[in-house]
Amino acid sequence: MTQTTTSAARWRRRVGLALLAGGLLLAGWVQAATPSVRDDAPARYTVTRGDTLWDIAGRFLDHPWQWPSVWRGNPQIDDPHWIYPGDVVYLYREDGEPRLGVERGQGGVVHLSPKVREVPRRQAVPPLPLGKVQRFLEANRVVDPRVLEGAPYVIAGDDRRIISGAGDRLYVRGDLPSGERFGIYRPGERYVDPDTGEFLGLELETLGEARLLNRQGDVARFRVTSSRQEIRAGDTLLPMESLPVTTAFQPHAPGHPVEGQILSVPGGVQFIGRLDVVALDLGRREGLSQGAVLAVTQQGETVTDPQTDESVQLPGEDAGWLMVFRVYDRVSYALVMHATRSLAVGDRVHAPSSDDLLAGSPAP
Template sequence: MAQPPSWQQGLRGDAPERYTVVRGDTLWDISGRFLHHPWQWPEVWQVNPQIRNPHLIYPGDVIYLYDCNGRPCLGLERGQGEVRLSPEVRRIPPREAIEPIPLEAVQHFLRDHRVIDDPEALEELAYVVAGDDRRLISGAGDRLYARGHLERGPRYGIYRIGERYTDAATGELLGLELESVGQARLERQEGDIAVLEALSASQEIRNNDIVLPLEGRELTRDFMPRAPDEAVDGQILAVPGGVRFIGRLQVVALDRGRRDGLAPGHVLQVEQLGERVSDPRTGETLRLPGTEAGLVMVFRPYRKMSYGLVMRATRTLAVGDRVHSPAAGVAHR
């Protein structure tokens, strides 16, 4: 763990001594009430080891500030979780832990997008070859025929091939994005032909669309914002949906992933490259220093790339902007 921040540098001047968590708060919101840099939360977070699930925070809990060997620490007091009414005990229904980030900003995205780490494996995946009555386009309620072996039981997603993500410097293929167009269930398998019923369709289902078991899409709700354990240096690859300019709470694709040490909750700083100018004396082309422009939190890392959510944008971000491990000394904006 990194060195905890000092009272003067890490703590906001208007940080409260105590804060009662309310419904609608996120861990990022609470971090920002106390700290200049929300990713430093784990460095000041101290909890009673007797508290069950200490990393889960609920509405009604109290976060308090105290001195911890000359540095600020944050502690947790559980809110009222049980009311005693003699001679019986009435338990309040289980509370829902606060979210680490505004998950509604990414849940819809995760339902419609996934990445294949090894696009070369695409040829081995099942794919639609026909609709009922030789239709080229199908929808909910229609019968579909796919080539490939599918296991009976789970629901299947129908996907269309989207963007191919490549490393701008090396040309390495980082992943292939698949966009959901519907869901189906397996009726039967005859040889290498699977007969499916389309259960839903957000777009027309077409021949050559990919058939895959639905992946687990639930996000962990107990991760904390934190800096990566290893130095990370990459860039924004794309904005799914084709948006050119990027603002707060937009999803971005990054060219770094699990193999680079990224995990859910890791925060990266976004830096916009400085302009290219011509030296008035020598005529040389110079690159001016970059400008810190925002923060991105990783929520779904794949092996070679990741999806992240823009948590702060002091400028309009763009594809190609650099992302790197945050520096604690960067001023809060």
């Protein structure tokens, strides 16, 4: 089967699930776009250091990612309004719709509007644990294996060292792209679609960073400026990938029904829980973008019917929420924002619907 045929079949399988359901999935997905308030939502909540926008919204809303629709007055504003430790977030109604207002720590009531207070951003509450996301992005990236063909590679360390680290010099051979700063990488997991066998991408493990010192013929000398792991002969150098993590992170449901699954847990974690990072077999090709929120459903176990001896698949169980923070063509990375049970590789993910409401989930 050709890659084009495989991709087309994969797309039909995922989008077709919603259509074959007689529109029920799509209907549920649309319903989930309407914000609903938790039964145990507080009237007021004082923001504390360490909170995220997701945490705060989760105290008031059944679906925490819907904070932009209750905190924003203008959908054209890209950034969420800044919330600060000491501020008091309170719940009120406007034309029958739930809204969140902010009572600044210095006093005075402010209904969030398109105007953003001009203060240093580093003081504001982040939308999600940006430090954890940034550290992960600095350590992992996904590429097409063809990127490695002809890429420069380490041929030796300084003073015949087998292992190199920060501060050491490296000798690198190959055609170097323009630039002075390079990442040092080693091939990691090859992501393959479990259902179709389609190759999705190669994960590279970041070993460190290096700065070009000089060249002589086809050999260049580098200084290792930072290292995460030991660097050896054969490791690859590539231009640094731009990995900005913005505080203007906007969570949202995908613009259409999508379905995929958890491919792996980078780092080898066996039991997946809140704030763990997972790789998904969905990417830009499926219409995903940074901030997309997906529901996780665990496959029900297979049991034997006591009367017929037939194998019966039990219904799946809602298990949590993911937020996508890095999107490649056919793979994306997501952060587990909520989990009612331990997640696992192979669990299904999909655009959230009204049926995905995690009833009784505790506030952060």
